Amino acid sequence: MxxxxxxxxxxxxxxxxxxxxxxxxxxxxxxxxxxxxxxxxxxxxxxxxxxxxxxxxxxxxxxxxxxxxxxxxxxxxxxxxxxxxxxxxxxxxxxxxxxxxxxxxxxxxxxxxxxxxxxxxxxxxxxxxxxxxxxxxxxxxxxxxxxxxRDLGAKVRRGHTGRVKEGKIPGKVAYGYRAVVGKPGEREIDPDQAQVIRRIFEEYADGKSPIAIAEDLNREGIPGHNGKPWQWPRLTGGPRALLTNRIYLGEIHWNNWRNVRNPDTGKVNKRPTAPEERVVVKVPHLRIILDELFEEAQAVRIARGKKQKIPPKGQRRPWQRNGSLLAGLLRCETCGSSMVRGQGDRGGRPRVICTSAKVGGCQHTKSYDEQMLESVVLNGLHTQLADERLINEFVQAYHSERAVAERAARADLEGTKRRLTEIEAGMMRLVGFLEKGTMAEDIIASRMKDLETERAALRERERLALEATNIVELHPKAIERYRQAIATLQEDLASGRRPESRAAFRNLVDHVLVKPTEKRAPYEVTIFGRLGALLGLDLYPAKRTPREILVFCH
Ligand SMILES: [Zn+2]
Incomplete structure (x- = not known):
């Protein structure tokens, strides 16, 4: 029994x-x-x-x-x-x-x-x-x-180190690159993102703060890593900081850090590895930044790290507390430089002047009362940005632009979907091998990791392609709403009723050209708006593609 x-x-x-x-x-x-x-x-x-x-x-x-x-x-x-x-x-x-x-x-x-x-x-x-x-x-x-x-599983790590030596990159795709379809671990430069990387390095080396860099990128609607907004601490801080990442010089640095999970709290800590464990491989085809610019940025970073002194709250200058509506948006029409506050007038009212003129590099030496300039811009907002002829031109430009983007996205989407199916089948096969025990675990682990990496990159690509094929149709009613939105914004700004209208304004306006005029003559400005604001009609869009950020002008 x-x-x-x-x-x-x-x-x-x-x-x-x-x-x-x-x-x-x-x-x-x-x-x-x-x-x-x-x-x-x-x-x-x-x-x-x-x-x-x-x-x-x-x-x-x-x-x-x-x-x-x-x-x-x-x-x-x-x-x-x-x-x-x-x-x-x-x-x-x-x-x-x-x-x-x-x-x-x-x-x-x-x-x-x-x-x-x-x-x-x-x-x-x-x-x-x-x-x-x-x-x-x-x-x-x-x-x-x-x-x-666990990346630190020794077997997986050994496999990775071998692949790194072949110039392949395990792990996530850094900003500035994309995975090569069909070639796990390989990367290629993403031209749009590479341009953003260069801009960040240049601005930082020129002394712009990481906060200002990130803010401007977000304001311009340029998506950060994985389409998320830019976060300034990510530019200089931590082991994966953008401005210290030597991949932009065409070097893979592998094994500099290891993850250790605290078994009591479940949290991950990063710890530096011993120097002899680290691996450096040259991959010149992935270079985005020249050595000189990289070194300049490092010099700025090191210098800044030493003297980090933020004035206590009560002692901050007025402009640090309450930025002008136009701060960072004004450009000199003569030379294209930005215009900043110079010396104020006797009453302490701020005046702006061409940065280049300040050091004798531009003939446009006139200074402008900031508040007057502000009201000129506000009054011009509706006439300059809601002009019918102008809008019609944008609509046409947008439609042809969009047709091109859609065709490209659709072609890309098909290839991406095909490859995703292949990858998933490949993963299933690997699991099969594991169950049957017909292949060594470490080989399966390293192949699986590659497939997972590629899959993640492809899914992101798929998402972006879907986004590009889903652009909203520009309806005549939408244009009318846009005109109304500008009128409302103009009123809100003038009355100061809604604090968020300041952000909306900065989202709508890309920059303002200030034309030199005679002494005591009225100010003349040209407002450059953003195409994206016209398309989305949402003056607070979360993110936009670089294509949408083409500026339009009057
Ligand atoms: Zn100038």
Missing amino acids: RPDRIFGTATAQSPRDLPMTNARLRAVLYARYSSDLQNERSIDDQIALCRIYAEREGYTVTKVYSDKAKSGATLFDRDGLIELIADAKKRLFDMVVVESLDRLSRDQEDLAAVYKRLEFAEVEIRTLNEGKATSVHVGLRGLVGHLFL
Whole structure:
């Protein structure tokens, strides 16, 4: 007689001993959205899939648990999962349905811990693809997760070092580059982004502050890394700072830092590696910045690091506290230099002057009362930016521009989608090899990592291409709304009612040319608006592509 039959009566309450036909098993669903995987399935989508599965299997869904935006690398802070385990102990359900095991955890130890606890509570784990999870699945999946999660796993690292020596870059694609389709680990320069990199280095070497650089880029709607807004601390601070990244010189520096996860808090620390572990490889085809400019920027950075003195709040100069509406937007019509505050007049009213004229490099030496200039610009806003003839020209230019962009995006999208399918098939094959044990783990790990990297880059590309094919049609009504928006903005600015109208103004206006006029003659300005503002009609757009930032002028 089989031993489990002897104790059969004692365990009759266990769901596994009940015949499947007449039992409605109680199932709960668990979903996790992870912030470190791009374009992941949302919680709602995961739940919907799990629900379909549960219905097909005849389970009764009693509760749904979820955790948002957690990395999955650690159990800390995962309230949903912790509650689920607690409820499992109380035998409130018989099954957990998840999309895949790595939703529960991507850490081997944690996944095993979750599995053991659920198994003890006689709760089964069901995944959409594999069905009932066994300890073999858990072990395998945990191993896969473990290998890919931890960069410092020595095997993966060795594989990477070898690839770095071949000039390939493991890990994320730095701003300024894109992944080469079909060639994992290879990069090529993204011409648009490279231009932004050069601009940042030049401005920084010229003494512009990282805050001003980031603000201007955001104001111009130039998207930062992965389409996100620019954050100034990322320019100079931390191990991945843009202005210290030697990849822009065409050098891969590998292994300078290692990640160590604190097992008590789950947080990652970066620590420098020993010099002999570091690897440098020259990749001249990826150079964006010349040595001299790079060194200049480093000199500025080091000098700034020494004397970081911010005046205490009460002692700041008035312009530091309350910037002019036109600050940074004024240009001299004669030489194109920016215009800044010079000496104020006797009453302390600020006056602006051409920066070049200040040092004798421009004949346009007249200074302008800042507030008067402001009111001239405000009055001209509607007439200059909402002129009908002008708008019609933009509309035409926009439509032809858009047609070109769409064609290019569509062609790109097809190729990207094809390659994504190939990559996913490749990943499935690797998992197959791992399960069969027909290929060495370290080789699988390093190939998987490459595929994941390429996939992330391609998904980003896919997103951008979709964005480009989804540009809103410019409707005549929209143009009317735009004109009204400018009129409202003009009123708001004049009355000072809405503080956010200042930001809207700076979003709408790219720059203002100041024309030299005779002494005591009225001021003359030309306002240059942004095409994007006309298109979006939202004076607070989150991000725009470089193409949309073409300025239009009157
Ligand atoms: Zn000038």
